[in-house]
Each structure stands twice: as C-alpha cells, then as structure tokens.
Amino acid sequence: MWLKQVLPVLAALMGKSMVDAKAVFAHFIVGNVQAFSQADWETDIATAQAAGIDGFALNIAAGDTSNGVSVQKAFDAADAKGFKLFFSFDYAAWGAWDKNAIVSYINTYKGRASYYLQGSQPLASTFEGPDNATDWFDIRSSTGAFFMPDYSSKGPQWAVNSGVVDGLFSWDAWPDGASDMTTATDQLYKNVLGGKPYMMPVSPWFFANVYNKAWVWRGEDLWYDRWQQVLQVQPELVEIITWNDYGESHYIGPLWDSEMGLFVSGNAPFNYAAGHPHDGWRLFLPYLIQQYKTGSATISQExxxxxxxxxxxxxxxxxxxxxxxxxxxxxxxxxxxxxxxxxxxxxxxxxxxxxxxxxxxxxxxxxxxxxxxxxxxxxxxxxxxxxxxxxxxxxxxxxxxxxxxxxxxxxxxxxxxxxxxxxxxxxxxxxxxxxxxxxxxTTSTTSTTTSSTTTTTTPPGQQVCVSGVGSGNYQGLCSFSCSYGYCPAGVCTCTAFGTQRAPPPSTGQKGYPLAGLPDRCSYLGLCSFVYDHGYYPDTACSSDPAGASGC
Incomplete structure (x- = not known):
C-alpha cells in the first residue's frame, strides 16, 4: 500500500530533479599558488576537468597582496580551458573583508565567460564571516550576486534567519570522533533552506599540524561514504574540500613543490604532504559525478x-x-x-x-x-x-x-x-x-518527502533501497525500513540498492514517536512505516498520537 501511494510522487519529483542543473566544484586555496604561472593554472584546470570537476571555488583571504595577480591568471586560464570559477571570500584566515573590495572583485570578473552563474547571477560564497553578514545586502545589490556562504559556525537556521542568503554551503564534511559520517547535517540544511539550493561538502581526509591547528578527524571510509551520500541527498551543488589545502591533508589535486611554503610559515614539525600523493582519489570521480548529475554512468574501464x-x-x-x-x-x-x-x-x-x-x-x-x-x-x-x-x-x-x-x-x-x-x-x-x-x-536521483520533512531515495526503474543502517536509537528502525525501500536520509543511510522486496502486510496500526524523545519529529515517517508493517520498537515509537504533536 505504502509503495503504491508513494511511487506517483516519486515519479513526479524524479522528472523535476532530472532537469535541475547540478555542478561539482573543488575548493582552491589561491594563497598557496603565488608562484603559479598561467600555464600552471591551466595544468591544474586540465587535471580537474579530466576528473569531471566543473570549476574551482577560489578561496581568497582578505589582505593577501598576491590575490590580484593570481586571480587574473586563474580567470585567463579558465577562459582558455572552458572551466568555471567563483569567489569564496575567506573571513577567517587574515580577518574580515571590506565589502567594497568584494564588490570590486565580483564586478571585475562576473562578466568573464569562466565565471560560474547560478541561473543568471554570479555565484559568491565565503569561508565563515557571519559577523559581516549584513554587508552582503549591499554587496548583492551592487553586484547581483547569488550568495551561498559557509556560515557553519552559526548553523543553517541562523544563516537563513539573517535574510541575506540565497542558499548555503556547509563546511561540515567530517565525522566527530571514532565514528563514520552521516547525512544528518546535510538533511538539516536542506530542511532549513526550504527549497533554496544547498551546496554539499565532500572531503576525503583531515589531518593538520600547522598554524596552531593540530588534530585529526576520521577519514578512511569517508571518500567512499560521502559520494554515496551525495547520490542519496541529491544536493543542487557539490563542493570538494579541497583541491590544494596541503596543511589540512584533504587535497585531491597534484603535489606542487612550489606550494609547500605553508609548512615553513605555519611552523609545521615537517612537511607531511611530501611523498603522500592523493591523485588516486580522483580516479572514479568522472563515474561518480556522472551518477550524481544524471542518475546513470557507464563503466568504460575498471x-x-x-x-x-x-x-x-x-x-x-x-x-x-x-x-x-x-x-x-x-x-x-x-x-x-x-x-x-x-x-x-x-x-x-x-x-x-x-x-x-x-x-x-x-x-x-x-x-x-x-x-x-x-x-x-x-x-x-x-x-x-x-x-x-x-x-x-x-x-x-x-x-x-x-x-x-x-x-x-x-x-x-x-x-x-x-x-x-x-x-x-x-x-x-x-x-x-x-x-x-x-x-x-542506475543510481538514486530523487527524493520524496514525508510528514517529518525527512527524505527517502529511490533509483529510477525497479531499484530501491534494500539495506540500510542508522546509529543509536535509529539502528533497528533503519535496518527494518530500509530493507523494504523506505530509507529516510539524515537518519538512515542506504547501503545497497536492488529489487523491491514486499514488506510485511499492512496492519493498519498507526505509529508515532515517543513523547519526550529527543528530536522526536525525525522519527515520524519511520514510526508510521514500521507500525504499519508490524514492527513495534518500544524505545522509539508508540501508538499515542501525542508524540506527533507540533511536528
């Protein structure tokens, strides 16, 4: 019964999502490439294009005197190679940006063939800078920019409430502690954005011991997991963190000897990028990006x-x-x-x-x-x-x-x-x-919304989720529901797609989250599904409708 009801909705949403423009960018630290010639820029751009990447988000720090020359070379190279660029203004590295300087950069380059347009507007982003968010009312007015900042330190609700954002980029690309990454933060962003575009972060690693940053976050399965999560979440845009941040060890671009000065200026104990290439992480990107953009991809070489x-x-x-x-x-x-x-x-x-x-x-x-x-x-x-x-x-x-x-x-x-x-x-x-x-x-390309605004994913054709996992209190719920094609992103992670399995017969029993359960509204769809099919987990769900009050 549930599948018959939801398939028409899925089909309608699937048709919409397939016409939405999608793009994949890599975060590029411009301050690292002061020695780059235009030919060097063209080399990196060609390498990115071979991996299926659409463009670079140019991270430029306020007050860096090398910005002007480097940015000019970058756009000349991108114009020559048919590549896209947009600015990501870094408010954390060297302090806050002057809004007039931002206006000048955007207006100088927004007319270039290589400047990426979101719709008809030049895309602009940030690394942090929420204390200067109100500057962007004037900046948007003066440039026509489509503003998708990273205000992760404040969170998506604060950012949307500021009234100045057209969409959001999240920097939350790594798991906390000895655990694996989930889509919980991504789903929070999408829910809060309410239809405004979301740029989802994807990163393979994190280790820093430079500039007073000295910690590690779990990587390991992250590069595989995160791309599967992209296919599940289906964000409007994706940004890879990063192309060339050697200090934080999440680079996927080639190693350049000329870019290693940060290990000296940042008082690192040694150059921990030397002898540690990351090029192999680009090998499957053309396949993955094609899956993300179109829902299908061809294997031409194993x-x-x-x-x-x-x-x-x-x-x-x-x-x-x-x-x-x-x-x-x-x-x-x-x-x-x-x-x-x-x-x-x-x-x-x-x-x-x-x-x-x-x-x-x-x-x-x-x-x-x-x-x-x-x-x-x-x-x-x-x-x-x-x-x-x-x-x-x-x-x-x-x-x-x-x-x-x-x-x-x-x-x-x-x-x-x-x-x-x-x-x-x-x-x-x-x-x-x-x-x-x-x-x-054929992979997941769309989503359907439940009453709790979580999403499920179903690939085109006959494939649905046939196995999934969840953490903590979601574990049993996700294991049961994902095996029958209902796997809400943000609380469950689908681990395999296949032919639809018939769920147990409908009981007609209505299920609701337990009253007082933390984040209980995220359980709405799961409790409804599992109760209707005869699974009654007493740690999460009950038949009392009071648990759905206010959701």
Whole structure:
C-alpha cells in the first residue's frame, strides 16, 4: 500500500530533479599558488576537468597582496580551458573583508565567460564571516550576486534567519570522533533552506599540524561514504574540500613543490604532504559525478584506488589530538582510536572480483564491505595492518587473472622527527574494459518527502533501497525500513540498492514517536512505516498520537 501511494510522487519529483542543473566544484586555496604561472593554472584546470570537476571555488583571504595577480591568471586560464570559477571570500584566515573590495572583485570578473552563474547571477560564497553578514545586502545589490556562504559556525537556521542568503554551503564534511559520517547535517540544511539550493561538502581526509591547528578527524571510509551520500541527498551543488589545502591533508589535486611554503610559515614539525600523493582519489570521480548529475554512468574501464597511513598509529609521538577540543569544542579522543591501522580500497568493476592485500610479503584475502547492487559499480572494503610493515600491494583479480594492481608505499615504524604522520598515502591503477562493456549503473536521483520533512531515495526503474543502517536509537528502525525501500536520509543511510522486496502486510496500526524523545519529529515517517508493517520498537515509537504533536 505504502509503495503504491508513494511511487506517483516519486515519479513526479524524479522528472523535476532530472532537469535541475547540478555542478561539482573543488575548493582552491589561491594563497598557496603565488608562484603559479598561467600555464600552471591551466595544468591544474586540465587535471580537474579530466576528473569531471566543473570549476574551482577560489578561496581568497582578505589582505593577501598576491590575490590580484593570481586571480587574473586563474580567470585567463579558465577562459582558455572552458572551466568555471567563483569567489569564496575567506573571513577567517587574515580577518574580515571590506565589502567594497568584494564588490570590486565580483564586478571585475562576473562578466568573464569562466565565471560560474547560478541561473543568471554570479555565484559568491565565503569561508565563515557571519559577523559581516549584513554587508552582503549591499554587496548583492551592487553586484547581483547569488550568495551561498559557509556560515557553519552559526548553523543553517541562523544563516537563513539573517535574510541575506540565497542558499548555503556547509563546511561540515567530517565525522566527530571514532565514528563514520552521516547525512544528518546535510538533511538539516536542506530542511532549513526550504527549497533554496544547498551546496554539499565532500572531503576525503583531515589531518593538520600547522598554524596552531593540530588534530585529526576520521577519514578512511569517508571518500567512499560521502559520494554515496551525495547520490542519496541529491544536493543542487557539490563542493570538494579541497583541491590544494596541503596543511589540512584533504587535497585531491597534484603535489606542487612550489606550494609547500605553508609548512615553513605555519611552523609545521615537517612537511607531511611530501611523498603522500592523493591523485588516486580522483580516479572514479568522472563515474561518480556522472551518477550524481544524471542518475546513470557507464563503466568504460575498471580500476582500483587504495589509501592508508604509512605510520601505524602507535609508532611515534602523536603530536595531535583526536577531534578539536579547543577550536570546535569537541570532546578529546585518542587519535589512535580515530584513525585505524587498515588498508582501504575501492574498485570500479563491471562484475564481482576478489581483492588481496600484501603487507611486507604477507598476503591477506580482502573482503568487500560494500557491494553495488547488480554486481557492477564501486566496491569498497579494507583489511587491518595486523602489525605488518613493508611494501603494500593491493591486487584485484577475477578468475585468477589480475585486473589491476597498486604497488604502494611501505608502512614503517620510522617517523620523521619522531612524530607520527597522520596523512594518507593514495595510489591507483586502471585495468582493461570491464567484462560487461558499457555497463550502465542506475543510481538514486530523487527524493520524496514525508510528514517529518525527512527524505527517502529511490533509483529510477525497479531499484530501491534494500539495506540500510542508522546509529543509536535509529539502528533497528533503519535496518527494518530500509530493507523494504523506505530509507529516510539524515537518519538512515542506504547501503545497497536492488529489487523491491514486499514488506510485511499492512496492519493498519498507526505509529508515532515517543513523547519526550529527543528530536522526536525525525522519527515520524519511520514510526508510521514500521507500525504499519508490524514492527513495534518500544524505545522509539508508540501508538499515542501525542508524540506527533507540533511536528
């Protein structure tokens, strides 16, 4: 009954979402590239284009005297390459921006072919700066800008209540402590924005030990998880954090020797980006971005991406905290608990294959923790170090034939300056055309809204969510409901799509959140669904309609 009622709504919404313009950007720290020539800019732009990225969000700090020359080169290069750019004004690095300077930058470049327009308006963003939010009434009036700031320190409700935003970008791209990332914050933004566009952050890693920033957040499965969450949430825009922020270790662009001065000026104990390429994280971006934009993508070549840390987590002096107790007010967690001693790998495959990992010549048979529905798509998993050191070799094979193999850097207990390097080493390798040439994978492209304004996702055709997870009190609810095609984003995370399973017969019983339950309105749809199908979790739901009061 539930599926019959919701499918017409899904179909209507699906048709709408497919015509909405979507784009993927990478956050680019302009202050790092003072030595760049226009040719250098063109090289990075070509590399980004090959990965399917539409443009750079140009982070420029107030008072940086190199901005003018660098920005001119950037736009000249982008014009030449058919690439898009927009400004992200950084209010945190060197202080607040003067609004007249912002007006000058936008008006100078908004007419360039390479300036990205949201609709017909030049897009502008920020890194923080909520104390100067009212300046943007005049800036928008003087430039016609479409304003999508990052005001994460204040939160989306504050930002929307300011009355000055046209949409929002969130900087909340990493999980807290020894846990994995969820879509809870993304869903909060979308709910608060009420239809205004949301730019969703995606990042692969975080480790900083520079400029008085010294902490780690969990990465590891993040690059895989976050793109699956993009497919689920379907934001209007995506911004990758970052292209070239080496100090925070979340770069996906190439390493440039000329960009490493921050490790000296920022008093880092050593250059922890050197010898730690992240290029392998770009390997599957064309496939993922095409999935996000159109709902389907073609596998033309199989491949493998793998990442891990070169120092086991107790090898040397940590020199950082897990979480950021000072700047973000988070609870301290031992960094050895936040980041795990494991080799992580993802493979884009046309059909199932096996994975093995050798560390110092000791071979482990790997497993897939995530398998795409239908057998074609991105597989993901990991294996533990098991105390091993030495060269890492990750091999993907099918029927005894090697598809792709990465000969990786060695794991070692020897640390530079005796200090742990928490950065990731990333490698990748491509293979031949898949065993099913031209395989097209259909993925989630739309959402439907329940009475609690959470969303569920259903891919086109016959595929729906067939497995999902939730944390804490949502665990049992998500496990039950996601297996039958109802998997509300923000509280549940779908882990597999497949053919619709018939849910248990409708009972006609109405379910509501327990009165007094924290964030009880987020349980509305789940409680209604599980009660109607005979599952009665007494820690979350009841038959008392008082629990829905005010939702």
């Amino acid at each position: 491949g493998l991406s793998t990442w891990y840390r070169l120092n086991p987590n107790t090898a040397c002096t940590a020199d950082v905290t897990g979480n950021d107790p000072a700047g973000h007010g988070q609870q301290y967690v031992d960094p050895a608990l936040v980041l795990q001693d494991r080799v992580f790998y993802s493979a884009l495959l046309g059909s199932s294959a096996t994975v093995s990992v050798s560390i110092g010549g000791v071979v482990q048979q790997g497993t897939w923790e995530n398998v795409p529905a239908g057998g074609a798509g991105i597989y993901h998993g990991s294996v533990p170090f098991n105390g091993g050191t030495g060269q890492v070799v990750v091999t993907i094979s099918r029927n005894g034939v090697t598809i792709s193999e990465v000969l990786g850097a060695s794991i070692t207990t020897s640390c530079e300056s005796g200090i742990e390097n928490w950065n990731a080493w990333v490698g990748s390798a491509t293979g031949a055309a898949p065993s099913l040439p031209g395989t097209t994978i």
